[in-house]
């Protein structure tokens with residue numbers, strides 16, 4: 001009997017999604033006699049729960065702060081327990097959109113031009129606008145440095161720029177990025193191998209929270225992606241490179257914009273959505289890997305590598 005402790009919930013804005021994911025995974029594994037599954041929302045009692053249950057592996061289904069940024073991974077390391085997905089360092093780097101972009105640039109991976117904006121240091125509006133016009137150009141995207149699910153990601157032009165910027169003031173600092181028109185393509189990697197890619201065609205202005213999670217938003221999922229063989233090879237090579245330079249483990253999903261023959265990497269997600277309707281499971285399914293087998297592969301990877 002393999003004891004698996006599923007981590008779900010957490011404290012980020014993606015809490016509900018994580019709980020939904022845990023439910024689908026629990027349903028898949030719980031009717032399998034080989035598994036003894038327990039689901040927990042890691043809180044102050046987490047270490048106690050961990051020591052009592054003594055899992056063979058922890059299946060991390062958390063997203064965002066504390067679950068995807070190296071915090072929970074550090075606790076799991078110190079408890080010497082095997083766990084799925086990326087480790088402490090990769091998680092901390094990948095969740096930070098500024099640091100990961102710096103690493104991408106250093107490694108010749110194309111990513112949209114950007115500026116980090118700190119609210120308390122920037123008082124001169126005219127100077128900021130001129131700087132943005134010179135370095136980035138409008139329209140542009142304002143986004144938090146370490147959020148997910150398109151939460152608080154805004155596209156804006158010169159005229160609604162300050163109004164939009166004010167919406168994110170509580171973050172203290174944000175990323176201001178060049179808006180890349182074109183297509184939205186995402187690539188899944190599992191255990192250092194390419195699982196596949198998918199294109200998303202939102203009916204909304206962009207691939208925002210609604211487009212991601214509300215079926216009524218009717219985002220079109222295109223798989224296989226419509227790219228020439230050469231372009232597809234180029235794309236998956238970049239995704240694999242990003243996964244490797246960030247030293248990720250298990251599953252990652254890299255988000256790209258494709259414009260004028262170039263792929264722009266927005267981010268690499270170390271805890272990508274894993275509800276049975278999420279993109280990584282969809283890509284896996286297209287490759288004849290059932291949701292259950294995908295989870296099994298993720299668990300296997302956790303045991304092999306640690």
Ligand SMILES: Nc1ncnc2c1ncn2[C@@H]1O[C@H](COP(=O)(O)OP(=O)(O)O)[C@@H](O)[C@H]1O
Pocket residue numbers: 112141143147148149150151153177178179180181184206207208255257266267
């Ligand atoms: N620079 C950009 N140009 C065009 N669209 C963008 C840009 N940045 C973000 N977006 C849109 O917003 C979505 C979410 O942005 P992303 O950087 O992936 O953050 P999150 O962690 O919230 O997924 C993207 O999938 C894309 O549709």
Ligand SMILES: [Mg+2]
Pocket residue numbers: 149150255266267
């Ligand atoms: Mg994204």
